[in-house]
Amino acid sequence: MRTKDYIKDKIVEIALLLGFGLLAGFLLIVFQVTPTLIYLLGILYVLVLLSLFTYEYLRRTFFYRTFLNALEQLDKKYLAFELMSKPKFYDGKILYQALYEASKSMNEYVRLYEKNTIDFKEYIELWVHEIKIPLSTCILMMHNHPELKKLAPEIRRIEEDIDQVLYYARSNATEKDYLIKKTSLEDVVNTVIRKHKENILLRNIQIEIQNVDVEVFSDAKWLEFMLGQILSNSIKYSKEKDAKICLSTINHKDDTTLVIEDNGIGIKPSDLPRIFDKSFTGENGRIGASSTGMGLYLCKKLASKLGLKIEAQSKEGEYTKIYIHFPKEEFYQGTRD
Template identity: 40%
Template structure:
């Protein structure tokens, strides 16, 4: 709180006192009172007022300095009322009480919506669990009758439905990755082959050539989450591949402090104006409009999960040349050295 702001706030009080003293001074001059007496009266009049204002200003300056200090060093600003010191002067004490009451109301409001969010997430997870049963039954029926070409096409669509159902489940859990992860040693080669096998039918149907090279690195991460991330990237590479001569290559390289898994395709690529927005929630870009059926959630989820797992994610692309996605794992000798999530 600056002194000019304080004086401005007390302006009416000072002006009223000055006018009253001026009227009294004029009256005393009119009746012949000596200037020494008027001066002494002025000192007696204004000295207590000035002293009071100085003390009052120091008190308010300390109070607001404390508030600014707390706010500056606090990440979660809404916790600020709980950290205020107890004040001895009435205005500060009352102001603190008001802030704490507002804070309590906000907590109740947040709790209400948090409970709604938890209920909704529990419903989604239950729905995903229930929908998996008819999907599994349908796939079993298809396996027993896979000689028909139409049945094979239905199987392909069921696989896509299964992928979207999995995306819903991971989206509902994406805010709580730290509650559902196990950091352990992972063989990248096994994870990549598992994802490729999962999408093998799409590779065959679209006649996409696959190049696997130098994937013998060991990293420390959660196998379930990283498999989901890799699957989203491979699915995108397949979706936006060329009709003829499509190639998807996967390899890993070792840098000084990291292991980089590189997924590269020679597909349609991404517009330069879209490349910086591909990780935004719901963003589909030019390719989403041309190819359709894009939710804009795949890469958003990948980036969000990578950030929470302490894994880097970069994307480079040129239109009609292809896209390169790099998943960057920090190099760890033991699990304890991995990033604390």
């Protein structure tokens, strides 16, 4: 609230009051009142006006300044009302009441949507649990009846897609439903490779694992999902001859980095910055192998929830490297303090 703007806003009142003052002065002269008294009354009148406007100005400025400053520092601006102190002047009270109503109604709406989202997520979780029962049965049936074996790749696809739905729902959830603890990276890597063994063996891809025998801080299940998405890309976009996927770690001062490197078809430089965007399929997505543009998007989203950093490097036609950075223990201790 600037003084200049305030005066501008009050210009009509000021003009009217000054007009009336001049009129009164003129009348006093007409009735031949002593000039000294006229001057005195004049000065008095101006003083009264000044103090009146200053008082009103200060009262409002104080209220609005406090409010605007608080708003500035607020991360979630829509909570502004919560920081407003009740003003003492009338029009301020009207504003306060109106904002109170608006904010209340907005909160009700937000709560409704929040509830809907949570309900939906819970339904998805329930549905996923349900669908896994017949899926387990199918997998066992394939094993018990070898003539069903050719269903394996299709069932595997269903399994992967179901996982994606589940983690999509989880990635959007507001509440925290992961558990960060010391996790053996080797166990996670082994589990993920085992899960994808059919496709790896089918395409005759060579797997190389180097010093992954380290512990990181993460949620093992989430990490399995993320690694699964990355590995599944490496398999999908592998070349036909001498395909190889290498998983290794690099030990940095502040973090442990897991590198997933393949010698597949790589990513176009123009596509590279966008591979973690939602629904982005790029050049590779159009070459055949089905692609939804969800895998890496979910990886990035889940990674940021877990406090991990994920990056990609690639040379078209030669390789793709995905890096996952796990902060070391000190980092978590630092944030806990």
